[in-house]
Amino acid sequence: xxxxxxxxxxxxxxxxxxxxxxxxxxxxxxxxxxxxxxxxxxxxxxxxxxxxxxxxxxxxxxxxxxxxxxxxxxxxxxxxxxxxxxxxxxxxxxxxxxxxxxxxxxxxxxxxxxxxxxxxxxxxxxxxxxxxxxxxxxxxxxxxxxxxxxxxxxxxxxxxxxxxxxxxxxxxxxxxxxxxxxxxxxxxxxxxxxxxxxxxxxxxxxxxxxxxxxxxxxxxxxxxxxxxxxxxxxxxxxxxxxxxxxxxxxxxxxxxxxxxxxxxxxxxxxxxxxxxxxxxxxxxxxxxxxxxxxxxxxxxxxxxxxxxxxxxxxxxxxxxxxxxxxxxxxxxxxxxxxxxxxxxxxxxxxxxxxxxxxxxxxxxxxxxxxxxxxxxxxxxxxxxxxxxxxxxxxxxxxxxxxxxxxxxxxxxxxxxxx
Amino acid sequence: xxxxxxxxxxxxxxxxxxxxxxxxxxxxxxxxxxxxxxxxxxxxxxxxxxxxxxxxxxxxxxxxxxxxxxxxxxxxxxxxxxxxxxxxxxxxxxxxxxxxxxxxxxxxxxxxxxxxxxxxxxxxxxxxxxxxxxxxxxxxxxxxxxxxxxxxxxxxxxxxxxxxxxxxxxxxxxxxxxxxxxxxxxxxxxxxxxxxxxxxxxxxxxxxxxxxxxxxxxxxxxxxxxxxxxxxxxxxxxxxxxxxxxxxxxxxxxxxxxxxxxxxxxxxxxxxxxxxxxxxxxxxxxxxxxxxxxxxxxxxxxxxxxxxxxxxxxxxxxxxx
Ligand SMILES: Nc1ncnc2c1ncn2[C@@H]1O[C@H](COP(=O)(O)OP(=O)(O)OP(=O)(O)O)[C@@H](O)[C@H]1O
Ligand SMILES: [Mg+2]
Numbered sequence: 001x002x003x004x005x006x007x008x009x010x011x012x013x014x015x016x017x018x019x020x021x022x023x024x025x026x027x028x029x030x031x032x033x034x035x036x037x038x039x040x041x042x043x044x045x046x047x048x049x050x051x052x053x054x055x056x057x058x059x060x061x062x063x064x065x066x067x068x069x070x071x072x073x074x075x076x077x078x079x080x081x082x083x084x085x086x087x088x089x090x091x092x093x094x095x096x097x098x099x100x101x102x103x104x105x106x107x108x109x110x111x112x113x114x115x116x117x118x119x120x121x122x123x124x125x126x127x128x129x130x131x132x133x134x135x136x137x138x139x140x141x142x143x144x145x146x147x148x149x150x151x152x153x154x155x156x157x158x159x160x161x162x163x164x165x166x167x168x169x170x171x172x173x174x175x176x177x178x179x180x181x182x183x184x185x186x187x188x189x190x191x192x193x194x195x196x197x198x199x200x201x202x203x204x205x206x207x208x209x210x211x212x213x214x215x216x217x218x219x220x221x222x223x224x225x226x227x228x229x230x231x232x233x234x235x236x237x238x239x240x241x242x243x244x245x246x247x248x249x250x251x252x253x254x255x256x257x258x259x260x261x262x263x264x265x266x267x268x269x270x271x272x273x274x275x276x277x278x279x280x281x282x283x284x285x286x287x288x289x290x291x292x293x294x295x296x297x298x299x300x301x302x303x304x305x306x307x308x309x310x311x312x313x314x315x316x317x318x319x320x321x322x323x324x325x326x327x328x329x330x331x332x333x334x335x336x337x338x339x340x341x342x343x344x345x346x347x348x349x350x351x352x353x354x355x356x357x358x359x360x361x362x363x364x365x366x367x368x369x370x371x372x373x374x375x376x377x378x379x380x381x382x383x384x385x386x387x388x389x390x391x392x393x394x395x396x397x398x399x400x401x402x403x404x405x406x407x408x409x410x411x412x413x414x415x416x417x418x
Numbered sequence: 419x420x421x422x423x424x425x426x427x428x429x430x431x432x433x434x435x436x437x438x439x440x441x442x443x444x445x446x447x448x449x450x451x452x453x454x455x456x457x458x459x460x461x462x463x464x465x466x467x468x469x470x471x472x473x474x475x476x477x478x479x480x481x482x483x484x485x486x487x488x489x490x491x492x493x494x495x496x497x498x499x500x501x502x503x504x505x506x507x508x509x510x511x512x513x514x515x516x517x518x519x520x521x522x523x524x525x526x527x528x529x530x531x532x533x534x535x536x537x538x539x540x541x542x543x544x545x546x547x548x549x550x551x552x553x554x555x556x557x558x559x560x561x562x563x564x565x566x567x568x569x570x571x572x573x574x575x576x577x578x579x580x581x582x583x584x585x586x587x588x589x590x591x592x593x594x595x596x597x598x599x600x601x602x603x604x605x606x607x608x609x610x611x612x613x614x615x616x617x618x619x620x621x622x623x624x625x626x627x628x629x630x631x632x633x634x635x636x637x638x639x640x641x642x643x644x645x646x647x648x649x650x651x652x653x654x655x656x657x658x659x660x661x662x663x664x665x666x667x668x669x670x671x672x673x674x675x676x677x678x679x680x681x682x683x684x685x686x687x688x689x690x691x692x693x694x695x696x697x698x699x700x701x702x703x704x705x706x707x708x709x710x711x712x713x714x715x716x717x718x719x720x721x722x723x724x725x726x727x728x729x730x731x732x733x734x735x736x737x738x739x
Pocket of ligand 1: 445446447452453454472473474475476477478479480481
């Protein structure tokens with residue numbers, strides 16, 4: 001009984017003695033140990049660097065989603081892949097404003113909604129004229145889109161309901177048209193219709209989505225836009241929170257199928273895109289990259305492990321006499337096994353540590369390259385844990401065979417060994 | 419002293435530390451079977467001081483390895499302190515070696531990179547001794563062998579005799595029941611040999627049971643009992659005085675000049691082989707030790723040639739003379 005209780009203690013004692021011995025052994029064979037663990041150093045170093053890079057990318061992507069809005073969703077017409085409407089005309093497939101009537105009441109997970117109509121137009125002011133992209137929006141747009149009005153006011157329901165000839169103008173467009181800095185109350189011509197400027201919108205914050213921001217933009221109420229130019233439209237909504245995005249999608253789908261009179265067996269004639277799904281896609285890609293990196297690290301750890309096994313075999317045969325002596329003075333086979341196993345594991349863990357330091361150096365290098373956009377790159381704690389875990393596993397797996405060999409040596413023969 | 423007198427007599431049975439019964443060790447080399455030990459019976463009591471002698475290849479080391487639980491006999495019983503060890507597994511044997519046996523080797527077998535103290539501590543690492551008492555016991559053992567002032571020296575900073583003392587200290591540190599030494603002075607010059615023998619004598623006086631394998635009569639002369647082996651069997655087992663009487667008779671005949679140029683090891687072997695008559699019986703069938711007086715002119719032609727060619731050469735040279 002007591003011996004069973006003492007067993008872990010004995011193991012512990014051998015453990016720390018073994019580590020001391022192993023460190024001594026590694027220290028006396030510094031160069032050899034370094035070369036041996038190179039495989040593990042490279043493996044751990046490269047994989048931690050890749051993970052750190054991904055982490056940096058992820059942080060960046062999450063940041064831009066955050067600024068863009070992770071709870072945003074879009075409703076766009078779409079031809080189904082099959083069914084009778086597969087080749088239907090655009091008139092049948094297109095979305096119309098009335099499809100979205102009362103949507104908010106029927107979709108509790110959707111917080112706000114705006115129909116959007118975009119078209120190109122010619123815009124004039126005084127002697128200046130230019131092509132602009134006109135976007136018809138509803139007042140909810142201001143809640144969904146992360147863009148503030150820096151001068152003047154936002155659109156109101158009255159603007160929209162009354163289809164008033166008012167517009168919001170971006171800073172860039174204002175400057176290109178040589179309008180005053182505070183141009184509210186001034187009028188401009190869009191396709192020869194007169195619109196009054198009610199506010200100035202800030203430029204779209206820098207984002208990895210939708211560039212083309214170089215194009216001049218002007219916003220008018222949706223109804224106004226629909227009146228002057230009926231055609232392709234879509235809608236944008238924000239769900240209550242990113243967590244209910246899938247609920248919101250289901251509710252919206254049900255609602256739109258209803259308003260668009262789709263029979264139960266008919267496929268959708270529209271598509272709903274959630275920002276969250278892009279995030280999911282990115283995550284999936286990150287997982288993919290992690291797996292590829294994992295494959296690389298597995299191979300290099302395998303190679304490293306074979307190196308460890310080789311050097312441990314050399315070590316066992318070099319120290320045959322010592323093993324014989326240890327056995328002669330009473331070392332049990334298990335004690336010898338443990339000693340060599342600990343040595344292999346220590347070697348691997350040191351390799352893992354050096355690799356980790358190397359990975360950290362690469363990470364800092366990556367973070368310092370401005371173009372790479374990986375300033376947020378860092379090695380997460382789980383990756384460090386994994387690096388050591390894998391190193392230790394390699395030590396155990398590849399150290400086992402030499403350790404067993406050492407533990408089975410016959411003491412007399414070992415002592416006779418030259 | 420008492421045990422020395424009644425050495426091999428049955429009355430020692432009760433106090434015997436070591437009891438060997440029909441121990442055989444058979445090595446298979448290819449199809450050949452080598453009877454390294456061919457039925458050995460031996461008893462050794464507490465505080466005995468025994469020398470095992472015999473020609474090269476006669477099985478001395480094999481016997482010592484079995485006594486030291488480094489090896490298991492092919493058949494036969496070995497009782498150490500009344501415990502049957504001849505059938506133990508390797509783990510249990512390691513424990514026995516650790517607890518009860520101190521081994522001294524011809525080539526010291528010290529760890530080159532460790533200090534004397536660390537070397538002596540080694541056996542205690544494998545027993546349940548705490549760090550502090552391990553150190554204390556190692557220091558004590560080194561003091562016992564007179565190396566209290568050399569504890570932090572490494573083996574390459576010690577003389578041969580000092581190295582062997584460290585090895586003896588290492589063997590003693592676990593307070594073993596028996597101290598076994600396989601040619602402990604084989605690598606030492608005559609002066610250091612005397613030094614180490616004095617140490618063994620001292621340990622014996624302190625109550626240690628000691629068994630030494632040796633080729634040298636001077637070494638054997640320090641002991642109380644001499645076991646002579648031949649072809650895996652015990653040829654004679656006598657208190658040192660009686661053994662000396664017999665051998666001094668045999669010794670008188672050869673003139674030393676014709677063998678003095680031979681290497682000393684072979685010289686001794688040759689001497690033994692030629693002077694101690696062989697009855698011509700194969701090793702495996704030879705029975706109990708035969709302490710009967712030998713006649714010096716035993717026929718050398720009938721003498722079994724010894725296994726090594728070198729020895730055969732020396733034997734034939736002796737024959738041609
Ligand atoms: N591992 C082995 N395999 C085969 N034969 C062996 C082995 N070990 C010893 N022998 C044989 O057993 C016999 C006894 O050997 P042992 O080493 O005991 O002799 P010894 O008396 O110690 O000789 P020496 O005085 O030279 O040390 C020899 O014939 C030897 O060749
Ligand atoms: Mg020998």
